[in-house]
Amino acid sequence: MTGSPPAPPPAPAPPAPAPTRDLLLPPKRRPGRGESPSASAWRDLRTRPLVLACTGVLLLMALMAAFPKPFIAVLTHDSGRCELSDSRVGPSLDHPFGFDLQGCDYLGQVVRGSRPSLVIGIVVTAGALLLSVVLGLLAGFYGGWVDGLVSRVTDVFFGLPFVLGATVVLVAFPDHGLGAMTLVLVALGWTTMTRVMRAQVIGLKDADYVQAARSTGARPLRLMTRHLLPNAVTPVVVVAMLNVGNVISGEATLDFLGVGLQYPALSWGLQLNAAQAYFLDFPHLLAFPALFLSATVLSFILLGDAVRDAYDPKLK
Amino acid sequence: MGRYIARRLLYAVPVLLATTFLIHAMVFVLPGDPIQGLAGDRPVPPAVLAELHHRYHLDDPLVVQYAKYLGGLLTGDLGRTFTGEPVADALTGRWQVTLRLGLTAWFLETVLGIALGVWAALRKGRWADNAVLAGTTLVIAVPVYIVGYLAQLLLGVRLGWFPISGTEDGWPTAYLLPGLVLASFGVAYVARLTRASLLENLRADYVRTAGAKGLPRWRVIVRHTLRNSLIPVVTFLGVELGSLMAGAVVTEYVFNLPGIGQQVFQAIQLREGPTVVGITTALVLVYCLANLLVDVLYGLLDPRIRHDR
């Protein structure tokens, strides 16, 4: 492909994923009359099949997390008891996912595992995102000692070995519950995004439109929230969407190292861990939680992309 | 620029002091007893317990422990591990392993990540884009130790392309497979970031202008777009350089590489204070340097950023 002159796109272009021949010029889209930009973005989103699919998956997962019982009752014959004699039995009609190592109905376990996994993935990412956006914005915008302080604290937190932080927090909360795990993962997970946010803000704060706004007397708060934030946040959101999956399997890694969630808690991470030693002989133990985890992560990423595309003024 | 770098280096001193104290405090507040932990299920005779507590300064209060540590530090003594090995010796041997692994992974991550990201961006919405997305998502969703064991079985045992574990084959042979596994996580991030950033910039006015002027497309991409798209990527990669070193606990474990990550994990489990502090301090130093490097690189990538103002 070379830089051939662009073919003019058809006027109300069907939105992505339909590929356009040229990538240098975006299809022009006209907002409906009297429609605000966000309303048009919202209308955009609703019409994309991919977005609908992703929303569907996430909605389903969320429903499962909120009300696991009806799902289990409909989908499988879980007696609620775990019989060791059923250990690792493969999928069957009555038990679509088979049984886990402990002889519990695996579909039931995977469905019950969705709540902690989703809660950790979403709450941790949201917490870390919020923290990093605020800190990155402040550090990048003000520079000087604010930047110095934030950056040095970031350095120190970077240096903290994940396992040490986890061990300390978990000693303070001996039940290793959901709350403690969320705290650990937020406390140790905000640093990367903060660096990315700070870098974006530094790159943008001297841009013309920011200077223009500044010269019209806009206050720092307004500058940051109205001008810098929307333009700087894209890469941070990209990282955050990937982070959901990272966090869910990060919980699994903590558990692999022996400092993660523990009984009676359930999570996809714990299930992946238990499956690890058996993946050659009993692949279903690995496959089902991995499938649910992948579907969730993929949906978050795609949805993140779509939302960004729809709202980003530059992509219009 | 020179003054900027000097100032940043000066900042590292309080950071290091804060870190060493923080880690000391964290290890100190942990309630465990390393000596009894080492003995496992056997009781330790009281006389032995008292002697070992004394030997590793475990019977001192926090501030005294920290003061003794700093005193030792001034004379170049980083303390001893519970097997009696000087921490400094253990560190030097292990740093080489971790550094090689980290740099190998970092290199693979940079090259693969940016290449995949560019590829996906240029083929936005087509199967290549989707394949990159699906592949990288799968890698994120499967914990790293499973990826590691699979890679060993397949590429090491079955195909025999790579050594399975250990450092005996030297660099780069012994580090390729663990490097790839360690990088697999970051590749997803780098690829996504590159793709997002590139897509955004491909729509920018100056790129359109360049395209309209009839510049060859690859030139537009490489000279104009990619360079400007790399800021978040470079930030991320700078951060990654550090976290690859520390985040290699599991990879080092699976591939039996005697590096820093493994040691710090074991030291934390054993409550081996001096080792934890020594390693962590060294790691923070690496982060400071990596971040400095990144900040300097911003200036080169983006003329809008100036440090000496």
Add this chain to the structure above:
Amino acid sequence: MLTARALRLPAAALALAVLASAAGCVRRGDEDLGPVPDVPGGEYTVALTEPDHLTPGRTTSSYSLQVIQGLFDTPVALDPADGHAVPLAAESLTTDDQRVWTLRFRPGAVFHNGEPVTAASYAAAWNAAAYGPNGWEANGYFSQIDGYAALNPADGAEPATDRLSGLEVVDDTTLKVTLGAPFSQFPMLLAFPAFAPLPKAAFDDPAGYDLHPVGNGPFAMDGDWRHHQRIDLRRAGGYTGLRPPTADAVHFRIFTSKDTAFTELRAGHVDFMASVPPARAYEAKRTFGRRYSVRPSGTMDYLGLPLWDPRYAKPELRQAISMAIDRKGITRAIFNEVFAPADSLVAAMIPGHRAGACGETCTYRPERAKELFDKAGGFTGTLELYFANSDPTYEQWMTAVANELKQNLGIRDVAFRKMSGADLGPILNGRKATGPYRQNWVVDYPSVQNYLAGLLGPNNRSGWSDPAFDEALALGNAAPTAAESEEHYHQAESIALKALPLIPLWNWQDQTAWSSRIGNVLVDPYVAGLHLEKVTVRH
């Protein structure tokens, strides 16, 4: 576009890799080449976990002991078949009253550096280990010898002497040992590596010696111990003892992950592995066939109960917990039929083990358990299970136990207290646990007495004590014949099983696997592990 094409290949390879691995098509172990010829020479590699020390008195870790077994000859060895004591570096071991023992050593033995091995070399080593302020890990093994208390003052004060008063060097080959009390099992204790002799070099530079121990055994160090990487041994030059080595050299490769070590064994880069993870049992059986074996081990797992917590005070409740646990089910599901359900406090391979000593209490009787549980008044609050996070299988079997306690006894709240060993040790030793805990015992010498005294002796973790138990043990220690000792020990065991401060769970079995390159693989369930000197190598 060049970049696109260049990238397609690795992407396709990756996809292929994922597919191929998903199909699980992994090469079988190296093919069988028939029996290994019994000729001297050759080298082989053993997978090992990082030892803590290599100085005999400074370690009780089985990984250290495996290496030390090649480097040192202890005064006696244990017969691999039944565990009775046979002389090794000693010629004879005699006593009249089970209290004063006379050891005569073989003359002419030398250390690897040429220094002669004398009775004084033994006395020096034992004194050093028994001297509290040295902080040597095997200190406790010398507590039977007269004068031990003087070297280990309870208040941590400086001892007045650094020699055990019970040791008397009569001449170069004779050592007279006086014990604090009669102890009929003393010969077996002497097979423990801490009783090996040490040369003068060990005291001149202890740190250097720990990296390069000079012993009196069939193999000598070849270069220093390279921490976390390898230990190399070669045939010792002037060895005149009873265990001449067959192979020229043994290499230990140190692994942190046993799974990785097993993968290396599969690939043929390692020749022997002593502890294949139980989860890999099916894979190992399939891959190694006749070169895979499961052997009895002396290691036992128990569920210890905190008797100081009033909720566990009633024996019925403890029996209910024991009978609610499906030992057979757990050993089948979690340990892949490798471990054996326990029916006694003692491992099945120990001489004096009584099959079924625990009786109905150690069998799975959920209904009876529930009856006993209700009779004991049930259980209030959360039942917390304490264990270390050092191995993922602990969590698996604890989960099974937790499920069973919930399902069979109706205990509503069961929670884990999983933590690092450094945290768990003080909690258990300080009697701060509020629930059942994992208790493990690795046998030191094959005697019922070792389990009973080690687990339930004075100041044990469970807080249980019974004068009748202590008396039966003391009588057994003083009895003149093995048969009489055993009778008293059995009595003590029955007392403990009735009170049940410790619930026996299962007896470990060691899974070993080896490559087709080596033969004559003799693994002993006692302290020696793999008999390094007997292995033959195809070369």
